Amino acid sequence: MSEATATRTPPAVDAFEPKIIAFVCNWCTYTGADLAGTSRLQMAPNVRIIRLPCTGRIDPLFIVKAFERGADGVIVSGCHPGDCHYTAGNFHARRRFAVAREIMGFLGIDLDRVTFSWVSASEGGKWSEVVNETTARVRKLGPFNTYRDLVAGS
Amino acid sequence: MARIGVFVCHCGENIGRTVDCAQVAEACGSFPGVVHSVDYKYMCSDPGQLQIKEAIKEKGLTGVVVAACSPHMHEKTFRKAAAAAGLNPFLCEMANIREHCSWIHEDRARATAKAIDLTRFIVEKVKRNQPLVPISIPVERRALVIGAGIAGIQAALDIADGGREVILVEKEPSIGGHMSQLSETFPTLDCSQCILTPRMVEAFQHPRIKLMTYSEVESLEGYIGNFAVTIRKKARSVDDELCNGCGDCQSACPVKKIPSEFDAGLGKRTAIYVPFPQAVPNIPVIDRERCTRFKAMRKGKKKEVCGRCLKACGREAIDFAQEDRLITEKVGAIVFATGYQLYSIGEEQPREHLSGYGEYGYGEIPDVIDGMQFERLASASGPTGGRIERPSDGKEPETVVFLQCVGSRDPQKGIDYCSKLCCMYIAKHTMLYRHKVHHGRAVVFYMDVRAGGKGYDEFVRRAVEEDGAEYVRGRVSRLYRAGDKVRVCGFDTLSGEPLEMDADMVVMATAIQPQPGIESLAQKLSVSYDKSGFINEAHPKLKPVETNTAGIYVAGACQAPRDIPDAVAMASAAASKVLGLFSNEELERDPCVAQVDETTCSGCFHCERVCPYGAVEHLEVRDRGGNLIKVIAKVNQGVCQGCGTCQATCPSKSVELLGFTDAQIFAAINSL
Amino acid sequence: MKLGYFPGCSLHATAREFDESLRAMAPRLDLELDEVEDWACCGATSAHNTNHLLSVSLPARTLAISEAQGHESLLAPCAACYSRLAYARHALEADPSLCDPVKDAIGREPPTTVQVLSIVRLLADLAPRIREKVATALDGVQIACYYGCLLARPAELNDVGSVEAPTAMEDVVKAVGATPVVWNQRLECCGGGFSLSRKASVVRLSRSIVEDARAAGAAALVVACPMCHLNLDFRQKAIARRSGERADMPVFFLTQLVGLALGMSATELGLGRHYVSTADFVARLSGQEGAAESASEEIKEVG
Amino acid sequence: MPPLAGQGRCLESVPWRGAPVSPGETTLEVSVSHNDHTGSTLAAHVRQVTGLNPARCYQCGKCSAGCPMAAEMDFRPHDVLRLIQQDKREQLLSGESLWLCLTCETCTARCPNECDPARVIDTLREMVWRDNGGAGAPRHIRAFHKSFLKQIRRSGRIFEFGLVAGYKMRTGSLFSDVGAVPGMLKRGKLALTPTRIKGLDEIRRIFDKCAAAETDAEEP
Numbered sequence A: 001m002s003e004a005t006a007t008r009t010p011p012a013v014d015a016f017e018p019k020i021i022a023f024v025c026n027w028c029t030y031t032g033a034d035l036a037g038t039s040r041l042q043m044a045p046n047v048r049i050i051r052l053p054c055t056g057r058i059d060p061l062f063i064v065k066a067f068e069r070g071a072d073g074v075i076v077s078g079c080h081p082g083d084c085h086y087t088a089g090n091f092h093a094r095r096r097f098a099v100a101r102e103i104m105g106f107l108g109i110d111l112d113r114v115t116f117s118w119v120s121a122s123e124g125g126k127w128s129e130v131v132n133e134t135t136a137r138v139r140k141l142g143p144f145n146t147y148r149d150l151v152a153g154s
Numbered sequence B: 001m002a003r004i005g006v007f008v009c010h011c012g013e014n015i016g017r018t019v020d021c022a023q024v025a026e027a028c029g030s031f032p033g034v035v036h037s038v039d040y041k042y043m044c045s046d047p048g049q050l051q052i053k054e055a056i057k058e059k060g061l062t063g064v065v066v067a068a069c070s071p072h073m074h075e076k077t078f079r080k081a082a083a084a085a086g087l088n089p090f091l092c093e094m095a096n097i098r099e100h101c102s103w104i105h106e107d108r109a110r111a112t113a114k115a116i117d118l119t120r121f122i123v124e125k126v127k128r129n130q131p132l133v134p135i136s137i138p139v140e141r142r143a144l145v146i147g148a149g150i151a152g153i154q155a156a157l158d159i160a161d162g163g164r165e166v167i168l169v170e171k172e173p174s175i176g177g178h179m180s181q182l183s184e185t186f187p188t189l190d191c192s193q194c195i196l197t198p199r200m201v202e203a204f205q206h207p208r209i210k211l212m213t214y215s216e217v218e219s220l221e222g223y224i225g226n227f228a229v230t231i232r233k234k235a236r237s238v239d240d241e242l243c244n245g246c247g248d249c250q251s252a253c254p255v256k257k258i259p260s261e262f263d264a265g266l267g268k269r270t271a272i273y274v275p276f277p278q279a280v281p282n283i284p285v286i287d288r289e290r291c292t293r294f295k296a297m298r299k300g301k302k303k304e305v306c307g308r309c310l311k312a313c314g315r316e317a318i319d320f321a322q323e324d325r326l327i328t329e330k331v332g333a334i335v336f337a338t339g340y341q342l343y344s345i346g347e348e349q350p351r352e353h354l355s356g357y358g359e360y361g362y363g364e365i366p367d368v369i370d371g372m373q374f375e376r377l378a379s380a381s382g383p384t385g386g387r388i389e390r391p392s393d394g395k396e397p398e399t400v401v402f403l404q405c406v407g408s409r410d411p412q413k414g415i416d417y418c419s420k421l422c423c424m425y426i427a428k429h430t431m432l433y434r435h436k437v438h439h440g441r442a443v444v445f446y447m448d449v450r451a452g453g454k455g456y457d458e459f460v461r462r463a464v465e466e467d468g469a470e471y472v473r474g475r476v477s478r479l480y481r482a483g484d485k486v487r488v489c490g491f492d493t494l495s496g497e498p499l500e501m502d503a504d505m506v507v508m509a510t511a512i513q514p515q516p517g518i519e520s521l522a523q524k525l526s527v528s529y530d531k532s533g534f535i536n537e538a539h540p541k542l543k544p545v546e547t548n549t550a551g552i553y554v555a556g557a558c559q560a561p562r563d564i565p566d567a568v569a570m571a572s573a574a575a576s577k578v579l580g581l582f583s584n585e586e587l588e589r590d591p592c593v594a595q596v597d598e599t600t601c602s603g604c605f606h607c608e609r610v611c612p613y614g615a616v617e618h619l620e621v622r623d624r625g626g627n628l629i630k631v632i633a634k635v636n637q638g639v640c641q642g643c644g645t646c647q648a649t650c651p652s653k654s655v656e657l658l659g660f661t662d663a664q665i666f667a668a669i670n671s672l
Numbered sequence C: 001m002k003l004g005y006f007p008g009c010s011l012h013a014t015a016r017e018f019d020e021s022l023r024a025m026a027p028r029l030d031l032e033l034d035e036v037e038d039w040a041c042c043g044a045t046s047a048h049n050t051n052h053l054l055s056v057s058l059p060a061r062t063l064a065i066s067e068a069q070g071h072e073s074l075l076a077p078c079a080a081c082y083s084r085l086a087y088a089r090h091a092l093e094a095d096p097s098l099c100d101p102v103k104d105a106i107g108r109e110p111p112t113t114v115q116v117l118s119i120v121r122l123l124a125d126l127a128p129r130i131r132e133k134v135a136t137a138l139d140g141v142q143i144a145c146y147y148g149c150l151l152a153r154p155a156e157l158n159d160v161g162s163v164e165a166p167t168a169m170e171d172v173v174k175a176v177g178a179t180p181v182v183w184n185q186r187l188e189c190c191g192g193g194f195s196l197s198r199k200a201s202v203v204r205l206s207r208s209i210v211e212d213a214r215a216a217g218a219a220a221l222v223v224a225c226p227m228c229h230l231n232l233d234f235r236q237k238a239i240a241r242r243s244g245e246r247a248d249m250p251v252f253f254l255t256q257l258v259g260l261a262l263g264m265s266a267t268e269l270g271l272g273r274h275y276v277s278t279a280d281f282v283a284r285l286s287g288q289e290g291a292a293e294s295a296s297e298e299i300k301e302v303g
Numbered sequence D: 001m002p003p004l005a006g007q008g009r010c011l012e013s014v015p016w017r018g019a020p021v022s023p024g025e026t027t028l029e030v031s032v033s034h035n036d037h038t039g040s041t042l043a044a045h046v047r048q049v050t051g052l053n054p055a056r057c058y059q060c061g062k063c064s065a066g067c068p069m070a071a072e073m074d075f076r077p078h079d080v081l082r083l084i085q086q087d088k089r090e091q092l093l094s095g096e097s098l099w100l101c102l103t104c105e106t107c108t109a110r111c112p113n114e115c116d117p118a119r120v121i122d123t124l125r126e127m128v129w130r131d132n133g134g135a136g137a138p139r140h141i142r143a144f145h146k147s148f149l150k151q152i153r154r155s156g157r158i159f160e161f162g163l164v165a166g167y168k169m170r171t172g173s174l175f176s177d178v179g180a181v182p183g184m185l186k187r188g189k190l191a192l193t194p195t196r197i198k199g200l201d202e203i204r205r206i207f208d209k210c211a212a213a214e215t216d217a218e219e220p
């Protein structure tokens, strides 16, 4: 099923709608998302973007924090490898996330809830795909309650 | 206590159609710290901006959030408005509820909810924003140009004519680069020397150009506006103050059989030499590798051998004891213009992963030459005085076969790209040849003819239609000696027939490659280069002469294969960038740069390792007695570009990117 | 040095002299040849042209046996066999997905360690030893080294130097004192496996090889492949008929040439089995009155 | 989801899943070319079997310029690549040119784009052989391959006398090279009795498993 149609039919009131936080770089993905807007590409309204200068700025703790604060999914997106506005920032980001992945497993966060992608400034279409695909995936996984339960339990 | 104002924009119908702006404004009004929240039809209009200014003054706002379009659209506008009302512009930010919300959703309720979320993020962030002051750095208004081919010369002249001083560094004994070797030039067939030499002399005599030939960049420190460059002036063994260029030393030198680099190996030179008669400066240099005296010295012989040049020189300009000198200069901008070299047809390749042309004899067939050698043969100032003679026996070749794309467009040899110039100069060569040898046959094996410049295709057509060049579409498989001829095994893909022919001479258009050593120079300057070694421009379309290091520009064939018109256009563009930079005494920079907390930094220097710009420096912290306590990181704000990689890497959270601090971002996340 | 040995089908028949000369020469160079037990045909062009899996599996079986026999290196003198065996080793390494089907086909573990060695590489490596042991130096004798296609190509299997300018065979020829001529056709194909099935093509291609060698002043051709030998030696009469020349360019296996220099007899080297007589060449070599006759006697006897 | 028109890059989101990142990987191109490599075209077949992309060929003709058999072929190596690009299956596979290739690898050694025409031709020949036993091949060449493979299956090795005999029987060209046999016998170059290896059952197994060869070997 295509995500676009899913959003046109309003979901049942009590259906689970995931909250997704996107950490994106200012130069590529943010601009790509702007392009999606200018091109009026309809997509799932579940994603909230936080703008950063570069994926290199993204601390894995942001992701953990987002989940702790009730996000059900996270997108991390920046320039294509080799295209980084800052030469190598996204390269370091990738290295860091290779490690972060393991930590997240350790913290009990299902890696399927996190999408890493490259979206360039000209890939508005790709951005909408990333948004829709992630939303659909996280919706299937259901709400992320691990942390909420923890907080509630303590 | 924060006093934030929120301004929600309808953008006419653009936002208002899907987002209930009034509801957003109302919701925002209830966020802690928000003291003012309104919606309006067009925020960016004059009345809209006025509202913001007034609210800042009347309500004493400490921060402004405009929920409207993308900050890429209007951040500057609103920050200016805030500044006009006396608020630090960095305390004003935008929430993007148009591109990222109203335009991409249809469900009004959910779009409105999202708009509220997005605005809340920014409100929380802005609450923690600090006033920032744009960084200003003084500009050293002198430029360095590296490489004095046509590109470097042009850039130097333009900058100098614009009123600024230039240091022009050339590693060879003379300026001029490859253009000085060319015979006549496409697309007009004017004589290369005739148009170049005046430029060379002009550069030499220009009061604001400091020429440093036989010199190379040793190291570079600093950042845009404030570079300190150290240049190695190689020992010439001739005192350039005393020498008057009479040439007596050259006539006296007994070592006469050194293949001349200028003549692409076809002519000979002496051990003390000027590369060519029109060289600038016209001051010889001793080739210490070849000079018998220096050879003897290296072998440890005490006795001073030869020295004929010394005796011949009436001005006592020869100085065998001269040593390399290191000179440091302060400059504010740099133009990278080191040009190209040709792919070697021999087995030995300048770059490791490349392979030579075994099927074409690895350069062992004497009558197989490259394009530059043909230029020298055709040049009136060349070793044959402009007569086309083949190297093996000096006969005038009756049939010349030209091969295009040798080494270019050839992933197997390690080069994928098209060298861009060769289609044109091969067409030129066929013309030059046919003009000189009227009965001769000029056969070109090509794959495509790429002649996309002004007057270029007409030029190629002329070679075919007027000058009788025969074009055969197909790559040649093999060359080998057949008697005193060269057998060419080709295939005509248009007629579908194998085509074998004997040539008296074969000219190969070998690939254009960056100069050897370009990688290490680029690393010294921290500019990036592609896998072939060409310097990367900052943006292929919009920043074609900038590199990704601020203050360093690129021109000519070191960026990609470039012909003379391109090289000159780039050079002038780079020069105008430099002059633009120099039109300010000080530079203003976005203050979103990193800052190290001296108290917590442990000096692990992880930040230094990840910083793509080398912005992290070492700072020695001493007590009052001057004893070293610790060495910590310090970000040079002139160099830092604000990527934030250091911050995400720092294990002790000691470095913060202003404008994107952890406090700001966590606040946004926490508001979820 | 102990080597695994894969003679291949041709060395038992049409190229018997290749086998004979190699076996006879081996002890003189301190080589011990340990034949692979119960080896099978490499499949040659026919398997290769028609069934990729078969063309890997047949050699893979032989290689597996060789490995089980403890061979580190396996010598395959026939260039075609070398090519097939080396290809199988390469393919199994480069394409792990082949391993299972091959294992299934041969019912053994596919080979992983044994290295395939061509005779040219082997002799080039032994050049210093050969030089020491030369009894009859072939001083000044002009030799055209012919690689053909399978020794130099494809690049992944080449063990004789660069693809376009290999030198290994010349190194061997120099080691015995002879002079390798500079000529153009040393890497061109002779027509290979078409000897029987497309004679006209073979004659056309082989002709330009023989003619070019002659033009370069070669007194003999040297080869390392039974197919090349067949096409250049056995077919030389047909070639000569076309070009109006005499069929008088002797074609030696590299081992025979080395054998001659080591002082081995024509019989030992199987020189009598050639179509183009080698007698004149051998006679000129020994350079002695009477030696010529006895050499040709010897050769005739075998014939 | 079908890719949007006009966008060269692959549109699936590319999650960073998988192995740890190494520096070399930064140059990894995540775009996927839209050249068909899964369909039923000839190009797709070649790509699946060999991993080679026939679309790389830019028709420079260098392969054909060096091919020793080009003079005798209807389709030269570069034509083969072109016909694949155009998916002219019938035209290409029914011709005899494929069978004239000697696998001398000259084309492959020199192709600037690493198209490996020799391997491509092998792949096509194998395809034809499996489909119809090499019907398009010149009679003599086909007969030769059949005899050859049959020999191996029967004895594990080539017994040249038998091979020649079998081949002559198939082609009926009994008299060409007829003078050769006595000469060969005289020179000890033809054994009259075949050698059979011990592991014949192994050889049969190999043939059976490599199924495509089976039919040919069974043929009388």
Ligand SMILES: Cc1cc2nc3c(=O)[nH]c(=O)nc-3n(C[C@H](O)[C@H](O)[C@H](O)COP(=O)(O)OP(=O)(O)OC[C@H]3O[C@@H](n4cnc5c(N)ncnc54)[C@H](O)[C@@H]3O)c2cc1C
Pocket: B146, B147, B148, B149, B150, B151, B152, B169, B170, B171, B172, B175, B176, B177, B178, B179, B182, B184, B185, B186, B187, B215, B216, B217, B337, B338, B339, B340, B341, B342, B371, B372, B375, B421, B425, B428, B515, B517, B521, B555, B556, B557, B558, B562, B563, B564, B565, B567
């Ligand atoms: C055979 C041939 C024919 C051509 N014909 C034509 C033609 O007809 N028309 C046309 O428009 N174009 C022609 N071109 C192209 C032309 O040569 C180039 O466009 C032009 O020379 C590029 O100028 P450049 O200054 O960028 O590089 P270059 O001419 O290569 O100059 C670079 C200079 O930098 C110096 N340098 C290199 N490294 C360093 C270093 N580390 N430190 C200091 N100095 C350094 C070099 O010594 C050199 O002097 C031809 C090219 C070839 C190969």
Ligand SMILES: Cc1cc2nc3c(=O)[nH]c(=O)nc-3n(C[C@H](O)[C@H](O)[C@H](O)COP(=O)(O)OP(=O)(O)OC[C@H]3O[C@@H](n4cnc5c(N)ncnc54)[C@H](O)[C@@H]3O)c2cc1C
Pocket: B541
């Ligand atoms: C189909 C197509 C696809 C292309 N794709 C690419 C691509 O992918 N990448 C790429 O790099 N390039 C591409 N180009 C080329 C690109 O469009 C041009 O390089 C670029 O637009 C040129 O910019 P310009 O400013 O020189 O000219 P223009 O874009 O033509 O701008 C000239 C402006 O001047 C105005 N004007 C004209 N006369 C007057 C006058 N008398 N008084 C006042 N104003 C006047 C015009 O109205 C116009 O606004 C493409 C071109 C075409 C046709």
Ligand code: SF4
Pocket: B009, B010, B011, B012, B014, B015, B041, B042, B043, B044, B045, B068, B069, B070, B073, B074, B098
């Ligand atoms: S501020 Fe932006 S959203 Fe508002 S009216 Fe102007 S362009 Fe439209």
Ligand code: SF4
Pocket: B238, B242, B243, B244, B245, B246, B247, B248, B249, B250, B283, B284, B312, B313, B314, B315, B316, B317, B318
């Ligand atoms: S002889 Fe002396 S003055 Fe004349 S060119 Fe040579 S060094 Fe210069």
Ligand code: SF4
Pocket: B252, B253, B254, B255, B271, B272, B286, B290, B291, B292, B293, B294, B305, B306, B307, B308, B309, B310
């Ligand atoms: S010392 Fe002699 S060899 Fe050296 S440059 Fe002077 S004249 Fe030439």
Ligand code: SF4
Pocket: B404, B405, B406, B408, B409, B417, B418, B419, B420, B421, B422, B423, B424, B448, B449, B450, B509
């Ligand atoms: S410019 Fe012409 S000759 Fe040169 S690489 Fe490009 S296509 Fe080939």
Ligand code: SF4
Pocket: B596, B600, B601, B602, B603, B604, B605, B606, B607, B608, B632, B633, B649, B650, B651, B652, B653, B654, B655
């Ligand atoms: S990474 Fe952090 S602690 Fe380490 S040197 Fe840099 S700022 Fe200091």
Ligand code: SF4
Pocket: B593, B594, B610, B611, B612, B613, B614, B615, B616, B635, B639, B640, B641, B642, B643, B644, B645, B646, B647, B657
């Ligand atoms: S923000 Fe980026 S450029 Fe600035 S110091 Fe940190 S890593 Fe370097």
Ligand code: SF4
Pocket: D056, D057, D058, D059, D060, D061, D062, D063, D064, D077, D078, D081, D107, D110, D111, D112, D113, D114, D115, D116, D117
């Ligand atoms: S050499 Fe390669 S690229 Fe050129 S036509 Fe042949 S297959 Fe195509």
Ligand code: SF4
Pocket: D063, D066, D067, D068, D069, D070, D077, D100, D101, D102, D103, D104, D105, D106, D107, D108, D117, D118, D121
């Ligand atoms: S491998 Fe075949 S197609 Fe290629 S050059 Fe040799 S004979 Fe020609």
